Amino acid sequence: MRFSEHIDNIKPSETFKFFALIKEKQKNGIEVTPLVAGELDEETPVHIADAAIKAIQSGKTKYTINSGILELRESICKKLKAENDLSFKPENVLISNGGKHALFNCLYSLCGHNDEVLIFAPYYSSYPDMIKLTGATPIIVNTIKTDYIPTAESIKSAITNKTKAIIINSPCNPTGIVYDKSTLEMIADIVHENSLWLLSDEIYEKILFDDAQHFSPVSISPELYNKTIILNSVSKTYAMTGWRIGYAVGPAELIAKAALVQSQTTSNASSISQYASLAAINSDDSFIDSVIPKLLTKRDRAMKILSRMDNIEYIKPAGAFYLFLKVSSYYKKDKITNSTALAMYLLNNHNVGIVPGSAFGADDYIRISFAASLENVEKGCQQIVDGLNQLSS
Numbered sequence: 001m002r003f004s005e006h007i008d009n010i011k012p013s014e015t016f017k018f019f020a021l022i023k024e025k026q027k028n029g030i031e032v033t034p035l036v037a038g039e040l041d042e043e044t045p046v047h048i049a050d051a052a053i054k055a056i057q058s059g060k061t062k063y064t065i066n067s068g069i070l071e072l073r074e075s076i077c078k079k080l081k082a083e084n085d086l087s088f089k090p091e092n093v094l095i096s097n098g099g100k101h102a103l104f105n106c107l108y109s110l111c112g113h114n115d116e117v118l119i120f121a122p123y124y125s126s127y128p129d130m131i132k133l134t135g136a137t138p139i140i141v142n143t144i145k146t147d148y149i150p151t152a153e154s155i156k157s158a159i160t161n162k163t164k165a166i167i168i169n170s171p172c173n174p175t176g177i178v179y180d181k182s183t184l185e186m187i188a189d190i191v192h193e194n195s196l197w198l199l200s201d202e203i204y205e206k207i208l209f210d211d212a213q214h215f216s217p218v219s220i221s222p223e224l225y226n227k228t229i230i231l232n233s234v235s236k237t238y239a240m241t242g243w244r245i246g247y248a249v250g251p252a253e254l255i256a257k258a259a260l261v262q263s264q265t266t267s268n269a270s271s272i273s274q275y276a277s278l279a280a281i282n283s284d285d286s287f288i289d290s291v292i293p294k295l296l297t298k299r300d301r302a303m304k305i306l307s308r309m310d311n312i313e314y315i316k317p318a319g320a321f322y323l324f325l326k327v328s329s330y331y332k333k334d335k336i337t338n339s340t341a342l343a344m345y346l347l348n349n350h351n352v353g354i355v356p357g358s359a360f361g362a363d364d365y366i367r368i369s370f371a372a373s374l375e376n377v378e379k380g381c382q383q384i385v386d387g388l389n390q391l392s393s
């Protein structure tokens with residue numbers, strides 16, 4: 001069979017691959033501890049689910065305006081004003097089928113062959129392939145040696161006359177790093193000086209620990225208003241990964257192009273999910289505020305269990321809900337030479353599901369999600385410790 005050149009270099013999502021392998025094992029009666037999925041171990045709040053039921057019962061079940069219902073776009077503008085001191089109008093907002101889809105619509109509108117897009121490794125695993133789907137080339141700037149914070153020198157040396165955009169993600173999946181104001185200012189200066197676009201993936205903006213603070217880059221550097229696209233979704237903040245609603249906020253001209261891509265591919269996001277998201281965006285933060293202490297307990301419990309091993313290195317996450325563990329000192333034992341082999345070993349021999357670091361551009365690492373239940377976080381971390389201990393014995 002012959003397929004198009006668009007799909008030739010595209011890799012499947014490693015997260016979904018391990019997700020499927022776990023499901024397969026569970027189907028065969030094997031008990032596996034899943035620390036793979038990037039989603040809260042919580043139900044969608046009742047008032048949000050009720051809003052969806054009400055939408056169905058009141059006949060809000062037809063196509064909506066392609067860029068999303070006006071009320072939801074207005075509410076997103078109000079949220080951005082109240083929380084980030086940013087002024088946008090509904091024409092600056094596109095509602096899509098999840099944050100991923102919002103990002104793709106924007107990237108597709110901006111990039112094509114001959115363009116390059118800078119991303120910082122370790123990166124969210126979909127970025128490189130999404131960039132490739134547009135025909136552009138992902139350029140990877142490694143941040144591992146500088147504790148996951150890009151330096152001005154490393155960014156500037158990766159910029160060429162083909163560079164179109166930079167994608168940032170703070171709080172970051174997989175590292176949990178949260179950029180401070182000075183890092184964002186430095187990136188803003190480079191974006192401005194080189195007339196680039198900045199795509200700011202802020203999907204974990206409300207999942208912060210200790211005294212970490214989230215800043216949207218435009219609120220720090222207002223000169224970025226015409227060059228930045230803010231990407232967000234209801235998936236993580238409101239336990240709504242299955243509802244598939246995300247949004248992009250940026251210059252009206254660009255948003256209109258991204259809406260055009262959407263109109264010719266998926267028309268609009270689900271009407272029912274949009275009404276549920278309206279209830280979500282209009283709520284206060286009490287749901288996520290009640291989840292943060294639980295996540296903190298899980299993070300700290302996971303770190304306690306993992307501290308039994310001397311050779312696991314990581315930076316304590318300040319946001320998102322992942323631990324990104326350097327485990328390469330366990331490689332080269334029992335034919336385990338990379339993160340994928342280690343992930344397969346942990347899954348097959350110790351019944352714990354994690355995601356190999358290769359998916360994030362960092363093969364010395366593995367990622368665990370501590371958004372799972374406390375019981376699974378504790379059990380899974382112990383299984384990882386047992387598995388690694390067995391390798392070193």
Ligand SMILES: Cc1ncc(COP(=O)(O)O)c(C=O)c1O
Pocket residue numbers: 038097098099100101124169172173201203232233234235241245246
């Ligand atoms: C950094 C980042 N961006 C985007 C997404 C996609 O989110 P959504 O479920 O809203 O498409 C995820 C999901 O894991 C993510 O971690």
